[in-house]
Amino acid sequence: xxxxxxxxxxxxxxxxxAIIAGFVMLLSAxxxxxxxxxxxxxxxxxxxAAIAFVLxxxxxxxxxxxxxxxxxQGWGYAAITLICFAITLVVGLGKIGVPQSTQFPLLGWSxxxxxxxxxxxWIYEFALVPITSTMFALLAFYxxxxxxxxxxxxxxxxxxxxxxxxxxxxxxxxxxxxxxGWLPDWASGLRLENLSVYIMQVFNTAGNRAIIIGxxxxxTATSLRILLGVDRSWMGSGD
Amino acid sequence: MISxxxxxxxxxxxxxxxxxxxxxxxxxxxxxxxxxLRGKIPLNELGQEISAPPAAISISAEDVAWDAGGVIxxxxxxxxxxxxxxxxxxxxxxxxxAGQGAGQGAGQGAGQGPWTLVAEVPIAETNAVASKLPxxxxxxxxxxxxxxxxxxxxxxxxxxxxxxxxxxxxxxLPLFCAILLVSACVIxxxxxxxxxxxxxxxRIAALEAIKDAVGRATEMGRSILFVPGIQDMxxxxxVAGLTVLGNVSRTAAEYDAAIEVPTSxxxxxxxxxxxxxxxxxxxxxxxxxxxxxxxxxTDEQFGFVAYVSGRxxxxxxxxxxxxxxxxxxxxxxxxxxxxxxxxxxxxxxxxSQLPFFVAACDYTLIGEEFMAxxxxxxxxxxxIGSLKGQDVAKAIAAIIIILGVVLATGAAIAPQGAMPAAxxxxxxxxxx
Amino acid sequence: MSKFITILEGLDRRWxxxxxxxxxxGPILYIGITGKTLPETPTPTARAVYKEIEALSPGTPVxxxxxxxxASGGELTPMATSLVHQCAARGLRMVFIALWPLGPQLIDETxxxxxxxxxxxxxxxxxxxxxxxxxxxxxVMKVMLTDFAKAFPITxxxxxxGDVVALKGIQRVDNFPLLITISAGxxxxxxxxxxxxxxxxxxxxxVTGCTGVQxxxxxxxxxxxxxxxxxxxxxxxxxxxxxxxxxAPKDSSAAVPAKYLEAQRRMGPQLGAHLLxxxxxxxxxxxxxxxxxxxxxxxx
Numbered sequence: 001x002x003x004x005x006x007x008x009x010x011x012x013x014x015x016x017x018a019i020i021a022g023f024v025m026l027l028s029a030x031x032x033x034x035x036x037x038x039x040x041x042x043x044x045x046x047x048x049a050a051i052a053f054v055l056x057x058x059x060x061x062x063x064x065x066x067x068x069x070x071x072x073q074g075w076g077y078a079a080i081t082l083i084c085f086a087i088t089l090v091v092g093l094g095k096i097g098v099p100q101s102t103q104f105p106l107l108g109w110s111x112x113x114x115x116x117x118x119x120x121x122w123i124y125e126f127a128l129v130p131i132t133s134t135m136f137a138l139l140a141f142y143x144x145x146x147x148x149x150x151x152x153x154x155x156x157x158x159x160x161x162x163x164x165x166x167x168x169x170x171x172x173x174x175x176x177x178x179x180x181g182w183l184p185d186w187a188s189g190l191r192l193e194n195l196s197v198y199i200m201q202v203f204n205t206a207g208n209r210a211i212i213i214g215x216x217x218x219x220t221a222t223s224l225r226i227l228l229g230v231d232r233s234w235m236g237s238g239d
Numbered sequence: 240m241i242s243x244x245x246x247x248x249x250x251x252x253x254x255x256x257x258x259x260x261x262x263x264x265x266x267x268x269x270x271x272x273x274x275x276l277r278g279k280i281p282l283n284e285l286g287q288e289i290s291a292p293p294a295a296i297s298i299s300a301e302d303v304a305w306d307a308g309g310v311i312x313x314x315x316x317x318x319x320x321x322x323x324x325x326x327x328x329x330x331x332x333x334x335x336x337a338g339q340g341a342g343q344g345a346g347q348g349a350g351q352g353p354w355t356l357v358a359e360v361p362i363a364e365t366n367a368v369a370s371k372l373p374x375x376x377x378x379x380x381x382x383x384x385x386x387x388x389x390x391x392x393x394x395x396x397x398x399x400x401x402x403x404x405x406x407x408x409x410x411x412l413p414l415f416c417a418i419l420l421v422s423a424c425v426i427x428x429x430x431x432x433x434x435x436x437x438x439x440x441x442r443i444a445a446l447e448a449i450k451d452a453v454g455r456a457t458e459m460g461r462s463i464l465f466v467p468g469i470q471d472m473x474x475x476x477x478v479a480g481l482t483v484l485g486n487v488s489r490t491a492a493e494y495d496a497a498i499e500v501p502t503s504x505x506x507x508x509x510x511x512x513x514x515x516x517x518x519x520x521x522x523x524x525x526x527x528x529x530x531x532x533x534x535x536x537t538d539e540q541f542g543f544v545a546y547v548s549g550r551x552x553x554x555x556x557x558x559x560x561x562x563x564x565x566x567x568x569x570x571x572x573x574x575x576x577x578x579x580x581x582x583x584x585x586x587x588x589x590x591s592q593l594p595f596f597v598a599a600c601d602y603t604l605i606g607e608e609f610m611a612x613x614x615x616x617x618x619x620x621x622x623i624g625s626l627k628g629q630d631v632a633k634a635i636a637a638i639i640i641i642l643g644v645v646l647a648t649g650a651a652i653a654p655q656g657a658m659p660a661a662x663x664x665x666x667x668x669x670x671x
Numbered sequence: 672m673s674k675f676i677t678i679l680e681g682l683d684r685r686w687x688x689x690x691x692x693x694x695x696x697g698p699i700l701y702i703g704i705t706g707k708t709l710p711e712t713p714t715p716t717a718r719a720v721y722k723e724i725e726a727l728s729p730g731t732p733v734x735x736x737x738x739x740x741x742a743s744g745g746e747l748t749p750m751a752t753s754l755v756h757q758c759a760a761r762g763l764r765m766v767f768i769a770l771w772p773l774g775p776q777l778i779d780e781t782x783x784x785x786x787x788x789x790x791x792x793x794x795x796x797x798x799x800x801x802x803x804x805x806x807x808x809x810x811v812m813k814v815m816l817t818d819f820a821k822a823f824p825i826t827x828x829x830x831x832x833g834d835v836v837a838l839k840g841i842q843r844v845d846n847f848p849l850l851i852t853i854s855a856g857x858x859x860x861x862x863x864x865x866x867x868x869x870x871x872x873x874x875x876x877x878v879t880g881c882t883g884v885q886x887x888x889x890x891x892x893x894x895x896x897x898x899x900x901x902x903x904x905x906x907x908x909x910x911x912x913x914x915x916x917x918x919a920p921k922d923s924s925a926a927v928p929a930k931y932l933e934a935q936r937r938m939g940p941q942l943g944a945h946l947l948x949x950x951x952x953x954x955x956x957x958x959x960x961x962x963x964x965x966x967x968x969x970x971x
Contacts (some may be wrong), residue, residue, distance in 0.1 A: 133741055135545055136745065173905075173945050217633050221611075225622060231613055231625075234478050235514065567882075591887065
């Protein structure tokens, strides 16, 4: 009995929720009478995702606190994580240091949480922005090491790939202008900067269109399998 | 002695009509004060008199058919000389009962409600759309040309127009038919597979390697890292990633290998926990399931990848799976995994990230291969049949593309022949 | 030679990182000291962006969507600066929105950098307005198709949009003749094309500035659904040079402010990085072929 009700709640109910919500979203794109239902489903998702954030934050706190209490290796970093989390939460929710809004000067907490002079704004400008920019900048280093390690002219396709890469790499910089800028107008199509534009607009576009069409069909088939209840593996195996 | 005859010797005006006037007589030249001629003698930069723009000659309003409802298109014919105006103002007035409304508000006639703004459009436009109107309500419309020198008189529709809510959005008919076609292909082959028709799927190396990767991790006594992308559950790639996670975690449970799943969204954490727990139960290893191994990190993209990279460098997992929607962090993850010597299997439908995964990972599921992963791994005839249906739909798309290319090329070569008409027909069918 | 090949085969990636750092830092320092930038020849896609904005008459409303965060700011902030610069100079009515949570701060920074600094006569609420961030990704776009005020009911300062002069006449997103998106991922240019441009029936045009990785995926949409495309910092530099040359006073030899040269200044480090990449690919292949040949010789 307990097993049966567990199966219903853990397998059948989620499956039917997914099926009904999925078909409502699909039909709302074509039949105006279901448009508001589609918007409602979207809003329900946003609410559920917001509530789930509480669970996520709870998991974050639990895992890091456990690490601290067990004095696992690197527990100090877990402490820093929790302290930073708590500080950002408090200064953001409490709008500490935020000046009153000029629009509503008499109402408490009327200013923007990230207004100039606020602590939250300081965290954004002097912590978040430099750190995220640094992480993004790591890509340049990793792309260089990947290029050195992986780009080998092993076969004809690889040689074509590398030749195209050289044309685009040079064509997108001033080096392309220096190397082929002397070509006369009748041969301007062979200038590296024009060649790289041609490669992007013709060959790249063709290849991307093929991939996009394939992905779109794959997404359609996968969605249909889920909507029809044929594929239930997203709930985990066992049925 | 100053002559009383004044000669206009210089005039310049700004766009509002205020003018500087220079006057002279035969013996002295005196500059006049800035004469505010606004509204009295409006002048253009040549000193020529201009006036308010003329009203539109006619106006009509009609319901837009096969739309999402409550949309009325208003069209008008501008008079000659409207070029001095800058914009049209379109207003609407709800129809009231006879005898009501007259004189109650500015411009309100008998049977008309107060006028409210619908849109302001540039003077070059000759139509506008009123949308989100109450269903089956009737409205009068009027249009006014506006210039810096004033507004024209209004031009009002002779009769009211009514917006009707329609059952289907006609503009999306080609898309609807395309979805029906693809769905029909997929459903046909699912049913065919259920009837016992054998379906062959080509070998996908990345999916065959999953077992080897998990086995490698078990032998080395190291963990498995699974990253289900950085998007939420409303992204189909995340769902596809979780279906692969179910399979990977079941294999890990059978082999007794530890699996770690950091997530970038709380909802994905919950869904991943359900998937992994169900897999451990199915493998008969419910005792080995550890919910804390599937944890939420942060929504911030680079905060998440900083955690995962650091974890990879410290814990050195033997197998790394990247299955889902990734953006710029894909290369950071893949290169870090490469540096620790892990076997890496990636799958994504983000075409911009595929090159990075292909360059840095041992195996990559490209686009629809990733979408086909759950069907492939399950081996169920139903799901394999859906892959066949997907392939047939792709073949149909390829035929239509080839047909379009032939027609477009033929139309370019022979613009006088039948090809241009055939091309237009195809475009009409496809809704472009 | 064989020693050189051996070094190449076992090269620690940290040497590569160091080489990359030098190839980027060198041009940055040189450009920073001398102030010189490399000349740019705009490509058709960048020219198209410039022409679309230039074709609008003063007072026309445009929608600018800042769909990026500080991580992509290196590539996209110069684009944003130049786009707002041209729009402000043209006298367009700028409506700023963000579909990424950190977008509003970037909007504020751009407004401060361009409008408040160089166009103080423009009034907030009349000539431009910041509507802030709205969560929901593409569902916000779908709502905007029929009811713009429902998608963004208040400005970032808490004023109801019905009371904002800059939004007069805007009921739906296709009341904007032009949509300008600055996009770093999801939601971004692709979603705007899929949900707004394809549903608008040609009423609204769109130009976009995007990161380098997104650019190949957006080319298929140009020029039908997408009327202009600025791809990566190169596109930003081309567009920047177009805007600067058109807005530079003809009779003045005053230098262009540094904030309007950021993209062109970054082309120097890009040149260094690209040349290094080419050198690394060549060196890697030298090592690969040398190793392959020695194996062949050893087996024979």
